[in-house]
Amino acid sequence: MNADDFIEKFAFAIEVEAATLALDTRFKDLPNWDSLNTLAVIAMADADYGASLTGSDIQNSQTVGELMQVVQGRMG
Amino acid sequence: MSIDSSAYTRPDIFADEIERLFAGRMYLCSVHELPEVDSYLAIHLGGASITVRHTTEGLRAFDNVCLHRCALIDPEGCGKRPFRCRYHAWSYAADGALHAAPLVEVDDLARRALQTYPLTVVGEHVFIGLSGQAPAVDKMAYAMSEAGIPLTNPEPFHRGELLQQCNWKLLVENNIESYHLSFVHAQSFIPAGFVSKSDYAWEHDAYTCWSHCEPTEATSKTARLQRLSRQSRHEFGHIFVFPNLFLTATNQMVGFRSYVLPLTPDRTLFKWELFELPALLALPTPVREQIRAESIRFTEASLQEDKPMVEACQLGLSSRHAFIQLRAPDARIQRFHDYYAEQMRHAEK
Numbered sequence: 242m243n244a245d246d247f248i249e250k251f252a253f254a255i256e257v258e259a260a261t262l263a264l265d266t267r268f269k270d271l272p273n274w275d276s277l278n279t280l281a282v283i284a285m286a287d288a289d290y291g292a293s294l295t296g297s298d299i300q301n302s303q304t305v306g307e308l309m310q311v312v313q314g315r316m317g
Numbered sequence: 318m319s320i321d322s323s324a325y326t327r328p329d330i331f332a333d334e335i336e337r338l339f340a341g342r343m344y345l346c347s348v349h350e351l352p353e354v355d356s357y358l359a360i361h362l363g364g365a366s367i368t369v370r371h372t373t374e375g376l377r378a379f380d381n382v383c384l385h386r387c388a389l390i391d392p393e394g395c396g397k398r399p400f401r402c403r404y405h406a407w408s409y410a411a412d413g414a415l416h417a418a419p420l421v422e423v424d425d426l427a428r429r430a431l432q433t434y435p436l437t438v439v440g441e442h443v444f445i446g447l448s449g450q451a452p453a454v455d456k457m458a459y460a461m462s463e464a465g466i467p468l469t470n471p472e473p474f475h476r477g478e479l480l481q482q483c484n485w486k487l488l489v490e491n492n493i494e495s496y497h498l499s500f501v502h503a504q505s506f507i508p509a510g511f512v513s514k515s516d517y518a519w520e521h522d523a524y525t526c527w528s529h530c531e532p533t534e535a536t537s538k539t540a541r542l543q544r545l546s547r548q549s550r551h552e553f554g555h556i557f558v559f560p561n562l563f564l565t566a567t568n569q570m571v572g573f574r575s576y577v578l579p580l581t582p583d584r585t586l587f588k589w590e591l592f593e594l595p596a597l598l599a600l601p602t603p604v605r606e607q608i609r610a611e612s613i614r615f616t617e618a619s620l621q622e623d624k625p626m627v628e629a630c631q632l633g634l635s636s637r638h639a640f641i642q643l644r645a646p647d648a649r650i651q652r653f654h655d656y657y658a659e660q661m662r663h664a665e666k
Contacts, residue, residue, distance in 0.1 A: 256541070277538060277541050277542070279607065280545060280604055280607055281544065281545065283603045283607050284600070284601060286603070287601040287602075287604065288601070293602070293603040294603055295606065296607045296611070
């Protein structure tokens with residue numbers, strides 16, 4: 242997994258432009274962030290990386306980079 | 318006309334309601350609560366103690382009072398145990414006949430069978446006819462199809478109950494109107510996109526009514542939900558089956574079944590279950606788990622928001638000058654009141 246690939250998939254899941262995100266973006270501060278985004282990111286991690294995330298994983302992660310590390314750790 | 322305010326507080330009217338309304342048709346439980354032979358559900362309602370049992374011959378309902386010394390045969394609540402009184406071990410057969418009574422000659426007894434009651438099962442929903450007539454529930458399947466809820470569903474993933482200090486009718490009324498959403502549900506319906514001004518439509522037939530509530534086009538999240546599941550829509554479907562069953566479908570993902578059991582004129586047990594609808598069952602496990610967790614949080618928040626309001630109504634209705642004025646947003650409550658009055662009058666003839 243590389244960072245650009247993860248950011249692109251993350252951005253697609255939450256329907257923002259990938260160029261607006263970086264590893265240090267605090268994603269829950271994004272103006273369109275809501276509970277549906279949590280579901281979309283869980284679905285993305287499952288479909289694209291085979292990684293099972295929980296709502297708590299997302300709640301406990303502050304930045305895109307932190308979440309990427311969690312996904313990396315869950316990949317089979 | 319609306320129901321008179323005294324109907325929410327008077328013990329004699331409460332007793333009449335149990336005899337006249339709940340005796341004709343009452344939702345008791347889902348088949349999931351009686352999964353195997355010897356599972357039972359025992360309740361006390363008005364002057365009746367009833368146990369519904371999964372027998373070797375299927376689901377059967379009986380008086381839950383032993384023919385010997387009138388002890389309750391099954392303790393109140395759900396469980397699994399032989400059909401046998403706990404006091405002197407008198408035991409009963411699948412049809413309610415006394416099977417054995419230790420140290421006693423059964424043939425000498427004047428009464429040798431428990432009173433039985435007819436049940437009607439619609440999908441997984443079990444209704445009882447305490448009047449002795451099979452409860453009519455033929456309208457229910459149509460209402461369920463209108464709300465997008467299958468007749469049979471998986472085992473619920475969560476159950477809860479809430480004791481409410483109010484009359485059962487207040488819980489019905491609160492369940493069948495969306496007028497209060499913007500003023501009460503800051504932690505549940507409002508953030509979920511459902512408010513008092515949402516598009517709301519409802520229909521009814523003889524003893525069921527059903528509604529659809531959808532956010533306005535500007536706030537609808539249907540397009541985003543459909544990225545997760547094509548079967549999903551941002552909507553809230555609701556069914557009421559008179560007198561005590563409610564079913565809802567949230568976003569075509571999560572089903573919610575709830576029902577009221579009247580205990581006294583001002584105390585009602587509200588029981589509820591959450592189950593997965595087909596659109597949710599088709600999603601990956603981590604997404605299902607998150608939606609299940611979120612729906613539990615939503616439901617508990619919503620019920621806690623409603624509780625002080627219905628209990629405040631009960632106190633208000635107990636006051637000397639209580640007077641109910643239903644207006645246009647309360648049309649579904651008006652329908653409930655009309656049907657209630659019709660049934661109470663009908664029973665007097």
